[in-house]
Amino acid sequence: LTFITSVYFETNEEVAADIKSFLEQGNAYRDQFAFQGIDAYKFKEGVDPSLIMKILYWMTEGYMNSVKGLQDYALDSFFKDFRDSLRMMKANFYKQEYLTD
Numbered sequence: 001l002t003f004i005t006s007v008y009f010e011t012n013e014e015v016a017a018d019i020k021s022f023l024e025q026g027n028a029y030r031d032q033f034a035f036q037g038i039d040a041y042k043f044k045e046g047v048d049p050s051l052i053m054k055i056l057y058w059m060t061e062g063y064m065n066s067v068k069g070l071q072d073y074a075l076d077s078f079f080k081d082f083r084d085s086l087r088m089m090k091a092n093f094y095k096q097e098y099l100t101d
Contacts, residue, residue: 044093044094063078
């Protein structure tokens with residue numbers, strides 16, 4: 001886990017360009033996978049699934065910035081908070097019949 005988060009924040013000029021390219025490819029794949037063909041049947045009426053995906057993206061970006069420099073033992077509480085945030089979003093945006101957490 002520490003390695004994965006350290007890659008995200010790597011600043012060494014020797015590898016920075018390669019890492020940036022790798023992350024951009026991942027972003028393109030994520031956007032293609034997450035944003036295209038969203039099936040909205042689980043969402044409550046009036047909820048825009050593409051906006052929810054953007055909120056999740058922004059939340060993830062903020063989350064990654066929050067864990068920068070944390071020790072492994074501190075990451076557990078951040079992961080718990082992140083999972084709790086996802087559960088809260090699900091509880092507020094999914095139809096009742098799809099809340100099985």
